[in-house]
Amino acid sequence: MLAQQLLNGLVVGGVYALFALGFTLVFGIHHLMNLAHGAVFMTGAFVALYSVLAGLPLWVSFVLAVVGCGLLSILIEITAFSRLRKSGEAEFGAIISTLGADLFIMSFAQKISGSDILRFPFETFPVQIFQFMGLRVTLLQLFMAGSAVVLMLVLTCYLFRTTLGTRIRSVSANERAAVLSGVNPHVVYYQTFFLSGALAGASGVLIGLAFNSIQFTMGEPFLLRGFVVIVLGGMGSIPGAMVGGLLLGMLQTLTAAYLPSGLTDAIIFSLLFVILLVRPYGLFGKETAGAMRAQR
Amino acid sequence: MSDFFVTYHHLFNVFLIGSGYGLSQWIVMRAGVFSVATAGLASLGAYTAAILTTKLGWPYPLSLLAGTLMGTLGGFLLAVPLARLRGVFQAIATLAFVQVVVAIGLYADSLTGGAVGLNAIPTLVGTKETLLALVVVVYLMSAVNATRLGRAFEAIRQDEAVASSLGVSVTFHQALAFALSGAIAGLFGGLEAFQTYTLFPNTFGFPLIIAALSYVVLGGRRSVTGPIIGTAILLILPEISRPLADYRNALYGLILMLVIAYMPRGIYDTAVLYLRRRRLAASSSQEARQ
Amino acid sequence: MSALVIENLSKHFGGVAAVSGVSMEAPPGRVTGLIGPNGAGKTTLINLITGVLTVSDGRIHFGGQDITQVSAHLVARSGVARTFQNIRLLAEASVIDNVMIGFYRNEKTSTLASLLGLPSARRETAALRSRANALLERFGMSQYANHEAGGLAYGHQRRVEMMRALASEPRLILLDEPVAGMNDVEAGELGEIFRGLARSGMSVLLIEHNIRFVTNICEYIYVLDSGRMIASGTPEQIVNDPAVITAYLGS
Numbered sequence: 001m002l003a004q005q006l007l008n009g010l011v012v013g014g015v016y017a018l019f020a021l022g023f024t025l026v027f028g029i030h031h032l033m034n035l036a037h038g039a040v041f042m043t044g045a046f047v048a049l050y051s052v053l054a055g056l057p058l059w060v061s062f063v064l065a066v067v068g069c070g071l072l073s074i075l076i077e078i079t080a081f082s083r084l085r086k087s088g089e090a091e092f093g094a095i096i097s098t099l100g101a102d103l104f105i106m107s108f109a110q111k112i113s114g115s116d117i118l119r120f121p122f123e124t125f126p127v128q129i130f131q132f133m134g135l136r137v138t139l140l141q142l143f144m145a146g147s148a149v150v151l152m153l154v155l156t157c158y159l160f161r162t163t164l165g166t167r168i169r170s171v172s173a174n175e176r177a178a179v180l181s182g183v184n185p186h187v188v189y190y191q192t193f194f195l196s197g198a199l200a201g202a203s204g205v206l207i208g209l210a211f212n213s214i215q216f217t218m219g220e221p222f223l224l225r226g227f228v229v230i231v232l233g234g235m236g237s238i239p240g241a242m243v244g245g246l247l248l249g250m251l252q253t254l255t256a257a258y259l260p261s262g263l264t265d266a267i268i269f270s271l272l273f274v275i276l277l278v279r280p281y282g283l284f285g286k287e288t289a290g291a292m293r294a295q296r
Numbered sequence: 297m298s299d300f301f302v303t304y305h306h307l308f309n310v311f312l313i314g315s316g317y318g319l320s321q322w323i324v325m326r327a328g329v330f331s332v333a334t335a336g337l338a339s340l341g342a343y344t345a346a347i348l349t350t351k352l353g354w355p356y357p358l359s360l361l362a363g364t365l366m367g368t369l370g371g372f373l374l375a376v377p378l379a380r381l382r383g384v385f386q387a388i389a390t391l392a393f394v395q396v397v398v399a400i401g402l403y404a405d406s407l408t409g410g411a412v413g414l415n416a417i418p419t420l421v422g423t424k425e426t427l428l429a430l431v432v433v434v435y436l437m438s439a440v441n442a443t444r445l446g447r448a449f450e451a452i453r454q455d456e457a458v459a460s461s462l463g464v465s466v467t468f469h470q471a472l473a474f475a476l477s478g479a480i481a482g483l484f485g486g487l488e489a490f491q492t493y494t495l496f497p498n499t500f501g502f503p504l505i506i507a508a509l510s511y512v513v514l515g516g517r518r519s520v521t522g523p524i525i526g527t528a529i530l531l532i533l534p535e536i537s538r539p540l541a542d543y544r545n546a547l548y549g550l551i552l553m554l555v556i557a558y559m560p561r562g563i564y565d566t567a568v569l570y571l572r573r574r575r576l577a578a579s580s581s582q583e584a585r586q
Numbered sequence: 587m588s589a590l591v592i593e594n595l596s597k598h599f600g601g602v603a604a605v606s607g608v609s610m611e612a613p614p615g616r617v618t619g620l621i622g623p624n625g626a627g628k629t630t631l632i633n634l635i636t637g638v639l640t641v642s643d644g645r646i647h648f649g650g651q652d653i654t655q656v657s658a659h660l661v662a663r664s665g666v667a668r669t670f671q672n673i674r675l676l677a678e679a680s681v682i683d684n685v686m687i688g689f690y691r692n693e694k695t696s697t698l699a700s701l702l703g704l705p706s707a708r709r710e711t712a713a714l715r716s717r718a719n720a721l722l723e724r725f726g727m728s729q730y731a732n733h734e735a736g737g738l739a740y741g742h743q744r745r746v747e748m749m750r751a752l753a754s755e756p757r758l759i760l761l762d763e764p765v766a767g768m769n770d771v772e773a774g775e776l777g778e779i780f781r782g783l784a785r786s787g788m789s790v791l792l793i794e795h796n797i798r799f800v801t802n803i804c805e806y807i808y809v810l811d812s813g814r815m816i817a818s819g820t821p822e823q824i825v826n827d828p829a830v831i832t833a834y835l836g837s
Contacts, residue, residue, distance in 0.1 A: 033384060083557040091383050092330060093556045096513050099506055100552030107545035220502060224395060227388050235384075262410075265399035272392040277377045280385050439703025443711050444695040451687045454676040461636060462754060463662035463691040472697065576732060 004135055005257045006250055011141045013249020014148030015210070019203040019222055020229035020241040021155065022073075022196035028236030029172045029192045032084075032094035036076050037226060038219030039105035040197050044069045044204025045214045046109055052124055066201045073197020074190050076101050081189075102219075109216035118214040125209050144206045151202055152242060155195065159238065168192055172236070225252075228272045234285025243283060304535075305423065309491060311531050312426040316484030317504065318511035318523030319433055320477045323440075325517055327473035328453035328466075330387045332505045333374055334481045336394035339401060339500035341367040341482025343408055346417045346489040356420040360486040367482015368475050375474035379467045394505060401497030413494040421490035429487060433480055437520045440476075449473065450518075510548055514555050516562030525564050589613040590635065590666075590758050590789055595644035597627075597634055597813075604630045605813045608644070612758065612791045617784045619804030620793045621824075623833060627813040628793045629671055632760050636668055637661040649757060663691055667756035671763045671793075673743045675750075677736025681727065684735045684746050685718040688753025721749050740767060748779075758789040765799055777803040797834065801825060809833065 019041060026034045044065040051061035080097040084090045128139040159165035170178040171188045179185055207222070208214045229248050233240020248268070255264045275282065320334045345363035348354040354362070374393060378386050401408045408414055440446050448469050451459035456466050489495055507530070515526025530548065534541040559566050590612040597605040605627045612618040622628050633639040635646055637658035646654045653661050667688075676684050693714070699707040722728045725745050730738060735746055744764065751759055761780070765773035780803060784790045794800045800807060801821035809817040809824060811833040817824060824830055 080553055089560065093560060095384070095387065096509065096556045097553045099509070100549040100556070103506065103545045103549030103552070105549075107543060107549065110545070111543075224391070224502075227391065231388060260403075262399075262403040266396055266403055269392045269395035269399060273389055273396065276381060276385055276389040276392070280381060435703065436701060439707070440701055443700040443703060443707040444690070444693050445697065445700040447683070447687050448690060450679060450683070451676060451690075454678060455674055457638065457658075458670075458674050458676065459687075460638075460658040461662055461668055462687055462750070463659050464687075465659045476701075572732065580729070 005253050007135055007137065008141075009250035009253035010246060011145050011249070012210075012253065013246035014145050015203045015206050015245075016222075016225060016229055016249050017242045017245025018148050018151055018199050018206070020226050020233070020245050021152065021238065022199035022203075023226045024230040024233070024236055024238065024241040025192055025196045025199075027230065028238070029168065029188070030081065030085075030094070031236075032081065032090055033098065034073075034076065034081075034193075034196070035095060035098040035223065036080065036101035036105060037098075037196070037200055038223030039102045039109075040069050040073055040076070040200040040219075041204040041207075041222050042109060042216060042219035043072055043105060044201030045208030045218065046112070046118075046204075046216075047201070048205040048208060049118055049120060049214050052120060058124055062202075062205050065205045066198045069201025069204070070194035070198035072105075073193040073200070076197075077189055077193040102223075106216050106219070113214075113216055115216070119212050120209060120214075140209060144210060147202065147206060151199065155199070156238070158195070164191060225268070228268055230282075231272055231275055231280070232282055234282030237282065237284040240282055240284035307531065307535060309423055309426060311527060312423070312430050313484050313488050313491070314507065314511060314527040314531055315430055315524045316426075316433060316480055316487070317508045318515070318527045319437055319520070320480035320484070321508040322512045322517065322520070322523040323437060323480065324470075324473045324477040325512060326441075326446075326453060327449040327470050328456065329375075329378075329470050329473055330383055331374070331378070331390040331474065331477065332387055332509065333371065333390040333393055333474075334477060334508045335500045335502075335504035336390070336397040337367045337370050337478040337481035338485035338488070338504065339394075339397045339497065340370045340478075341485030342489040342495055342500065343401065343414065343485075344482070345486030346414055346495055347407065349420075349490075350414070350417055356418075356490055360421075360483060360490075363486030363489075364479050364483040367478035367480070367485065369478070370482070371474040371476070371478020372471060374478075375471035378474075379470060391505070394501065398497045398501045401500075408497065409495070411497070413496045415494050417489055417493055417495065419491060419493060421487050426487050426491070429483060433483070434520055434524070441520060445469070445472070506548070510552055512562070514551060514562055516565030516568075518561070518565045519568065522562050522564040526562065529563070589647075589649070590791065591647040592635070593645045593647075595631070595634060595646065596642045597630055597639060598642045603813050605634065605810075608810070608813075608815050610808050610815065610818070612789045614757070614787050614789045615784055616806060617780050617790045617792055617804045619800040619807035619821075620791060620810060621795070621797055621800050621807060622810035624795065625812075626810040628810055629762060630813075631810070632668060632762055632793060635661070635760065636666060662754070665691075665755075665757035666760065667751040667754045667758070668760040669744075669747045669751055669762055669764055671766070673740075673747050675735040675743055675746055677734070679735055680732050681735050681738070681746055682715065682718050682722065682731040685721055685749045685753055686714050688750035689714045689717065691754040718753065721753060725749055741772060744768070744776075748776075752783075756788065758791065759783065760791045760793070762793045763795060764792070765794070765796070773799055774802075797825070 023034065023037045047065040047068045048061040051064050052058060076098065080101045081094060084093040084097060125140050130137045159169060167178065167183045168188050168191060171183060171185055175185060225248060229244040230241055232247060233244030252264060252268065255267050317334055317338060320337065324331045341363035344366040345359040348359040348362055349356055374390065378389055381389060402410050448459065448464045451462065451464055452466050452469055460466055510530055511526035512523045514529060515524065516522025533547060534544045540547055555562065561569065592608060592610050595605060595608045596603065608631065620628055630639065634641055637656055641654050645652060648664060648666060651664065653664065676687065693710060695707040695710050719728065719731065722731055727742065727745055730742060735743065738746065765776055777799065780790050780792060792800060792804060801824065804821065807819065807821055807824045808815060809830050816829045816833060817827045
């Protein structure tokens, strides 16, 4: 029973990790937060759903959602970030302006869907259950875990094995130095936002398939959990987001399984609060990450 | 005229409460704290006041006072640990606080009514009382702005290092701002409770965070008038025409993006600045002529 | 006695020593100079004195009190004012508001009186405003009173910062490269002001990169290099000290 819960938690955690990776990637580069990330996630589920309803095969819909969300995310960088970067209050400004983008996208989705809960048609994803060593795994769960692993590997290779990735990391480490050595920061910004949006889109499709309950508000709880993951892992840390996502997934399934229902959120967000007080730079962040004020 | 009043009476009450939340958000930001705790603090005040009156039969002024104190205490208790954190991290921690309050409100249903809501709260407060509360708060906040505290807050908001190099304690003033924010949020939470019959935990969640922030960002972060103007515009716009109401959230979103990009000081503060610059330009060109 | 006395002060960042074993004094009535090449640890030393950075080792005394571990705003309360190397004004506030915040240290209004907007609080604000105006007059800045500080020319910003520091009526003022970017005439004028402050009984500690200016203004000079005090003495002694010449001209 415990093993089954842990397994389910790992699968959900993988999707949390995907979502949070995109969130933390932008923070790592800009030191600004993109609160429209939840809306991009929701858009992923919407695009995939409407593509499937229009008769496209699931894999095409998946690709459409991923690419579409990447592009949407670039649009967010252009409309909500680019003007702020020069102002002195970018940190605050970004939060406000991406909240604005979040509301705007959500309201657009609400116009399309009404406030209804939408569902993928039956058997969009083949229902198949495997049993081994007493554990029960659905084909969909395997697909989710597989996608999460593949996408994370692709991202890691991209960031750490290609020149483009090196540029992204150099801007993240020291933007001015990177620009001086000839890196065009705009190209880097667009790439990070595309990657970030694509990851959000992918996790949106996976969650849409898994819970089959798609609504224009579905991004909000994910955004809130995204905070938990990236703070737990360390703001801006890529391995941190991966580990943080898995931990949150397991914590959530375990508390839901063994504690009175309804306490899950209280526990998760108390945990977030406590981590910020005790170790604001998270598991993998550096103490110099600027979470705390200088004080004597 | 009386029809007009009946139609817009409710809207006016909503505006008064919204202005209160706006001012609660405003006062922490005035002191350079990036807290979004107003929603959670308002929840503490609203539930404290409502529970005391419905379950224990307290007279409503006493319950309002208790709600205000509860909010103050909540703000102060948040301020102590959060003093170590900065910027975005403060925002996330206060967001977590709001979520915890919502979650507990949903969970502790024997006390709060949970998701079904806390029902049958007597409607004891009207426009008069709410208006009086707002006037008092506006007076206090203007007094802060016009005297020593306002100067300290302004210095901290713009540059903490400069403020402490002049003897201003950042920790003390930010804790004070937190406590004031909690007091205002708690008071208006209580007032809302006695106007609405039912309280839901989710009323004081993410949407209220966005609303309170929007009021301040749109209106202005420096003068007391700013958040009130921001509240008025954001609440009244959707009432003016049906299409605007249909796209209320899109409108809010668009306004936030446009204001922060093109008018980052908000409508009122930008107008004040514009007038002052014009006056200065006029007086210096006059001097040049003489 | 409001002398600043530093004993054996050290500061490490990780394993790197930014300041090590520094001892010095800045008595009242004297313009004391602290010079050194870039990266010598001068600004670190100021940040240690003012409580912005924590001290790794050693003691700081001011006016007979040990302020080694005292937090920044309390150091300021005890009468230490400073200017910043890269001018730091409240850019969005008007010039007069920038000066008025300088009075904060000596304000009498209580928190409650300010919150309630009591007449006493408003009276003190009005009084400070007129004192700020007088200060602006003295520095020839009256016509800029209502201008935004962030929009002023560089030289004017320096003056605003100076006025703000003086408004707190400090017993010790730390000036971090106050004449950077000024021509000799402007620097000379400012130097006279510093001497005037010292004559009025203040301790003045002048941190400079520019040896010529310091030797003109200061009565006693300390030389810092790579975090260590390599020389101290009168201007004549300093300019003839071989260690100083090596540090400045390179070996």
